[in-house]
Amino acid sequence: MPASPPPPPDLTEVSSWYREHARDLPWRHAEFHVEYGAWGTLVSEFMLQQTPVSRVIPHLEAWLHRWPSPAAMASATPAEVVHQWANLGYPRRALWLRRAAIEVTERHDGVVPRDVPALLALSGIGDYTARAVAAFHYGDRHPVVDTNTRRVIARAADGCSQPAPPSKRDLDRMSELLPQAEDQAAVFNAAMMELGATVCTARAPRCEICPLASVCAWLRAGRPDTGDRRRRQARYEGSDRQARGAVLRMLRDAPGHVLPAHAAAGDWPDPAQRDRAIDSLIADGLIEATEGELRLPN
DNA sequence: CAGGCGTGGCG
DNA sequence: TCGCCAAGCCT
Known part of the structure; x- marks a missing residue:
């Protein structure tokens, strides 16, 4: 029983x-x-x-x-x-x-x-x-x-x-x-x-x-x-998430929410990581790329 | 189900 | 300093 x-x-x-x-x-x-x-x-x-x-x-x-x-x-x-x-x-x-x-x-x-x-x-x-x-x-x-x-x-x-x-x-x-x-x-x-x-x-x-x-x-x-x-939260410092945050912050603050692609976190220490971040932001619909520029979508 | 996804304050 | 933590959701 x-x-x-x-x-x-x-x-x-x-x-x-x-x-x-x-x-x-x-x-x-x-x-x-x-x-x-x-x-x-x-x-x-x-x-x-x-x-x-x-x-x-x-x-x-x-x-x-x-x-x-x-x-x-x-x-x-x-x-x-x-x-x-x-x-x-x-x-x-x-x-x-x-x-x-x-x-x-x-x-x-x-x-x-x-x-x-x-x-x-x-x-x-x-x-x-x-x-x-x-x-x-x-x-x-x-x-x-x-x-x-x-x-x-x-x-x-x-x-x-x-x-x-x-x-x-x-x-x-x-x-x-x-x-x-x-x-x-x-x-x-x-x-x-x-x-x-x-x-x-x-x-x-x-x-x-x-x-x-x-x-x-x-x-x-x-x-x-x-x-x-409980699940441990991944380290933020040095992460792709941090790179995404940096790119998005630049565009949020930019006049017209648009910047030349090289200016959006262009000084990011790891260029490959920066590009990954940009690609994933595009995939999420948070940003878009047109004519060498990055912008928030209208 | 495990992993990815921002940001900042606090001990 | 650094890891933990915060009224989760999506894939």
Whole structure:
């Protein structure tokens, strides 16, 4: 007779904690949702994909002021969005966001869809972003799983110091823990993320102030180092990514977003690497080459 | 599934 | 100084 899986722990205490300790962020104001609708949430979630909150906030307001709807964004050029994206990082996200805006305009009459499958079908939207929009803007009950949520579950429920790599199972896992009521589920999703971002952090968790301290399996076990199966980020210094970043930055800053090909990172120490970077940027649609010049696409 | 993809702050 | 880390997604 196989052992039955342990019952999921009750982590709903995070929701009470969240109501008192949530940071005051733009997308947590009702007016934000009234002003920009699901589009505001979608843009914020795109920017927050791997970029810290503190760097997103100033860019978010400027972006939504310039392009307050999917239709407005859909008429912008790639050059305009890449320039506006500035130094948020991973500039392909700017192109994906623009493409998603076009898709919303064409497929959904300019209204960001509420259904998760429809959201998943949009460019640049995966399991996290789709459910974040459906849960945080529309208020529907979905498991919203990001790196913070996975870390809190790994520690509090599984007693591990770090989460396993992302997996589809994470969604089922979060579903088990999610309160049944829609309004409570939305708060719980946000609360798990907030706890992971501000208390149950990757490097120096503050267990002494954690609302889950009394139920946390990891703390109860003495915070053991259970190993780390996460994927290591490749070294950035000297990488192709760094070369791409240098070329793109030159073009973002150039008048008319155009430069002679030899001027775009022409002094890069490794010419072969520079050429690889240019080719891959072209392949990604981030730049184009015409008549000995490089430019952001119009 | 593993690897690629920016940028900057922090311990 | 240098590696880690940040509300992931695509191929």
